[in-house]
Amino acid sequence: MIDGFKSDRILIVGLGLIGGSLALALRKAGFARELIGFDLKGENCELALALDAVDRVETDLGLAVAEADIVVLSVPVKAMEGVLARIAPYLRTNTLLTDVGSTKGNVVAASRRIFNPMLSGWVPGHPIAGAENSGMAAARQELFARHKIILTPLPESSAAAVDIISSMWRATGAEVLTMDVNHHDEVLAATSHLPHLLAFSLVDTLAQDHENRDIFRYAAGGFRDFTRIAASDPTMWHDVFLANRDAVLEVLDRFTDGLSQLRTAVDQGDGVTMLGVFTRAKAAREHFSRILAGTAYASPAHKLSKKAFKIGAKSRCVGRASLPGDKSISHRALILGALSEGQTVVSGMHEDEDTLATLQAFRDMGVVIEGPAEGLVTIHGVGLQGLRQAPGALYLGRSSTSLRLLTGLLAAQSFPSELTGNEVLEGCDLSTIIQPLQQMGARIDAVRESFLPVRISGIDGLKAITHQIETPSAQVKSALLLASMYAEGETRLTERVRTRDHTERMMAAFGWPIRADDNVVCSSGKGQLLPVSVIIPGDISLAAYFMVAALITRDSDLRLERVGANPSRTSLLDLLIGMGGLIEQSAKQESNDEPDACLHIRYSRLKPCRVDLSKIHCSVEELAVLLIALSFAEGESVLLDWNRVAQLDALKITVNGLQKLGIQIESQGDCLLIKGVGSEVLLAGHELDGKGNSVASMALAVAALRTGNSVIIQDCLGDIPYFPEFVSIAQSLGFELQSIG
Numbered sequence: 001m002i003d004g005f006k007s008d009r010i011l012i013v014g015l016g017l018i019g020g021s022l023a024l025a026l027r028k029a030g031f032a033r034e035l036i037g038f039d040l041k042g043e044n045c046e047l048a049l050a051l052d053a054v055d056r057v058e059t060d061l062g063l064a065v066a067e068a069d070i071v072v073l074s075v076p077v078k079a080m081e082g083v084l085a086r087i088a089p090y091l092r093t094n095t096l097l098t099d100v101g102s103t104k105g106n107v108v109a110a111s112r113r114i115f116n117p118m119l120s121g122w123v124p125g126h127p128i129a130g131a132e133n134s135g136m137a138a139a140r141q142e143l144f145a146r147h148k149i150i151l152t153p154l155p156e157s158s159a160a161a162v163d164i165i166s167s168m169w170r171a172t173g174a175e176v177l178t179m180d181v182n183h184h185d186e187v188l189a190a191t192s193h194l195p196h197l198l199a200f201s202l203v204d205t206l207a208q209d210h211e212n213r214d215i216f217r218y219a220a221g222g223f224r225d226f227t228r229i230a231a232s233d234p235t236m237w238h239d240v241f242l243a244n245r246d247a248v249l250e251v252l253d254r255f256t257d258g259l260s261q262l263r264t265a266v267d268q269g270d271g272v273t274m275l276g277v278f279t280r281a282k283a284a285r286e287h288f289s290r291i292l293a294g295t296a297y298a299s300p301a302h303k304l305s306k307k308a309f310k311i312g313a314k315s316r317c318v319g320r321a322s323l324p325g326d327k328s329i330s331h332r333a334l335i336l337g338a339l340s341e342g343q344t345v346v347s348g349m350h351e352d353e354d355t356l357a358t359l360q361a362f363r364d365m366g367v368v369i370e371g372p373a374e375g376l377v378t379i380h381g382v383g384l385q386g387l388r389q390a391p392g393a394l395y396l397g398r399s400s401t402s403l404r405l406l407t408g409l410l411a412a413q414s415f416p417s418e419l420t421g422n423e424v425l426e427g428c429d430l431s432t433i434i435q436p437l438q439q440m441g442a443r444i445d446a447v448r449e450s451f452l453p454v455r456i457s458g459i460d461g462l463k464a465i466t467h468q469i470e471t472p473s474a475q476v477k478s479a480l481l482l483a484s485m486y487a488e489g490e491t492r493l494t495e496r497v498r499t500r501d502h503t504e505r506m507m508a509a510f511g512w513p514i515r516a517d518d519n520v521v522c523s524s525g526k527g528q529l530l531p532v533s534v535i536i537p538g539d540i541s542l543a544a545y546f547m548v549a550a551l552i553t554r555d556s557d558l559r560l561e562r563v564g565a566n567p568s569r570t571s572l573l574d575l576l577i578g579m580g581g582l583i584e585q586s587a588k589q590e591s592n593d594e595p596d597a598c599l600h601i602r603y604s605r606l607k608p609c610r611v612d613l614s615k616i617h618c619s620v621e622e623l624a625v626l627l628i629a630l631s632f633a634e635g636e637s638v639l640l641d642w643n644r645v646a647q648l649d650a651l652k653i654t655v656n657g658l659q660k661l662g663i664q665i666e667s668q669g670d671c672l673l674i675k676g677v678g679s680e681v682l683l684a685g686h687e688l689d690g691k692g693n694s695v696a697s698m699a700l701a702v703a704a705l706r707t708g709n710s711v712i713i714q715d716c717l718g719d720i721p722y723f724p725e726f727v728s729i730a731q732s733l734g735f736e737l738q739s740i741g
């Protein structure tokens with residue numbers, strides 16, 4: 001073997017919980033030819049033999065070491081130095097040596113005092129698995145399965161030695177990571193040592209109370225959960241705190257500060273501070289649980305895990321439905337609520353991965369936000385100057401809305417910020433935002449030109465600009481409008497094509513001096529945001545699936561409640577009405593300058609149409625369902641300026657699916673031609689491929705309502721679903737739609 005290292009004969013020194021469990025696991029895996037044990041306590045040796053954890057036990061440690069290929073030290077951390085000194089004379093240059101101690105700095109320091117030159121076979125380690133019981137009697141063969149093992153190799157450790165020690169641990173079912181010694185001790189001080197210290201202290205404090213019998217007798221689950229680890233071995237933990245003094249003191253001081261702030265809040269009845277701590281902690285705890293479960297912000301309960309849709313031939317589209325709140329408006333309500341001077345209550349917030357990324361970013365910047373609970377969120381606004389620097393980079397997942405809007409807002413803050421996201425967001429070009437913000441005086445540094453990660457320096461203030469937005473983008477406009485609230489003078493933005501205007505409307509609703517005429521928006525640099533109650537209307541882009549479903553399904557009769565009817569969002573609605581779609585709008589209302597309406601939609605004979613896509617503003621989901629509506633119109637429709645959007649996956653997949661269902665669709669030059677089959681024809685059902693794109697899959701599920709036999713759409717939800725309620729709403733309206741695995 002490389003460097004002469006072998007793994008035939010393993011000696012475990014210390015046959016307690018960890019050493020004994022390792023022996024049992026290696027025995028089960030058949031990792032070594034021979035397992036030898038050594039322990040000062042005879043009873044542990046006897047039990048190890050009786051349980052067949054080891055082949056033999058030795059009483060002479062030196063002799064045992066001399067014949068071992070791997071020596072594992074599994075004794076309390078303060079006993080490590082004595083054992084290292086005792087075995088040093090017997091170690092060969094090709095002996096592998098590792099340990100399992102909970103602290104690493106002291107064990108490594110001890111080894112440096114003893115070995116000169118350092119052994120290349122020495123690889124310190126620590127299994128992050130354990131229990132509050134100790135001794136061989138507590139040992140369990142599966143203790144390390146699916147747990148992490150941290151190795152902290154030294155500069156002198158040979159790569160071959162690290163490989164063999166890693167494979168030994170992997171044989172127990174564990175996952176092996178490597179880490180620097182100091183970093184290990186800091187991380188473990190926070191995640192393991194501090195919680196043990198608190199548990200010991202809490203139980204000891206309460207046990208000294210003369211009423212302690214009652215306290216323990218009536219202890220609720222919280223006390224049990226929190227104090228389980230106070231039953232851990234006192235000697236082991238006394239060793240840990242002696243060994244890792246500095247790192248423990250540092251994290252203990254931070255904890256004590258936090259605790260004393262909470263004490264003050266309790267003393268003064270300061271509910272906002274308490275809510276802030278509790279909501280941040282709850283969100284962080286849930287976030288960590290999701291990291292462990294491999295998901296991001298969206299609640300796992302909302303995730304559609306099913307892989308295919310099956311749509312039966314007898315679907316109907318009858319009844320009433322409410323859509324989740326408009327996503328764009330949800331982002332704006334969170335942002336302006338956080339910046340307002342008081343408490344904003346938002347109802348109907350769309351809870352998806354993207355809006356939750358915005359919400360978390362504000363929590364990270366010190367804003368107390370209660371909820372969301374079924375769309376209800378209470379934001380304790382901190383005022384325009386009240387945001388605090390986040391403790392680390394703000395992670396925005398895949399939300400380009402959060403990224404663009406926050407870049408504008410943070411460019412105006414006095415503190416620095418860093419923005420990061422997942423691989424989808426890494427492809428998001430920010431040049432159209434960064435350049436005008438820089439003109440306003442912002443200091444933004446994107447590591448890869450204008451892509452993530454973005455670092456923004458804190459500044460004293462911005463100056464207003466007059467700027468023409470070349471490529472239509474509501475996100476760019478909104479980013480600049482948010483920055484304008486911190487700029488000296490009036491910011492004047494002109495758009496070539498007017499994009500959705502939720503930011504302007506929401507700023508006005510919060511009392512900001514802002515004017516919008518035609519394609520020009522002017523925002524004053526002086527003002528105040530006053531809290532309001534925000535009712536978020538249903539998302540019209542999501543409503544689009546059901547509008548088109550009702551228009552093409554015989555005998556349909558659908559009412560969609562409180563759908564957002566902001567004129568900058570109704571292009572598709574207007575088009576469908578123009579095509580002869582029977583859609584009535586009633587109960588128009590307005591909340592926070594955002595109009596909404598109830599839509600009553602029935603089965604219709606749709607006329608074909610000619611649409612210049614450069615003249616209207618439709619979201620990708622609206623374009624996908626427009627293709628469906630045109631497929632069932634009475635004749636040929638033409639979409640001009642098609643090439644601009646033709647490469648979007650959602651549209652490519654929708655076009656392919658429709659072709660497979662027998663619809664004639666082809667592109668010619670810059671146009672897409674669609675031969676609608678009329679309102680009577682039923683198509684032949686086929687198996688379709690959603691290619692993991694949820695927009696296309698949902699649009700094709702709508703098209704499948706008009707087939708004579710059932711349709712299966714494979715791979716329909718590979719994406720993170722952004723409309724998890726689609727299936728339940730569709731089913732409630734009589735779609736024969738099933739998610740199948």
Ligand SMILES: NC(=O)C1=CN([C@@H]2O[C@H](COP(=O)(O)OP(=O)(O)OC[C@H]3O[C@@H](n4cnc5c(N)ncnc54)[C@H](O)[C@@H]3O)[C@@H](O)[C@H]2O)C=CC1
Binds near residue numbers: 014039075127133
């Ligand atoms: N208990 C836990 O949850 C975890 C413990 N560890 C670390 O594992 C090591 C062992 O801990 P446990 O197995 O929990 O303790 P344990 O008390 O169950 O086992 C330690 C064993 O070492 C023996 N021992 C003590 N001094 C000795 C010496 N000089 N020579 C030979 N044997 C000696 C004891 O008789 C005992 O059987 C410690 O360094 C601890 O920090 C690491 C991860 C988890």
Ligand SMILES: O=C(O)C(=O)Cc1ccc(O)cc1
Binds near residue numbers: 129130192
């Ligand atoms: O039982 C628990 O919850 C633990 O935390 C176990 C544990 C104790 C000590 C370690 O060094 C690693 C893991």
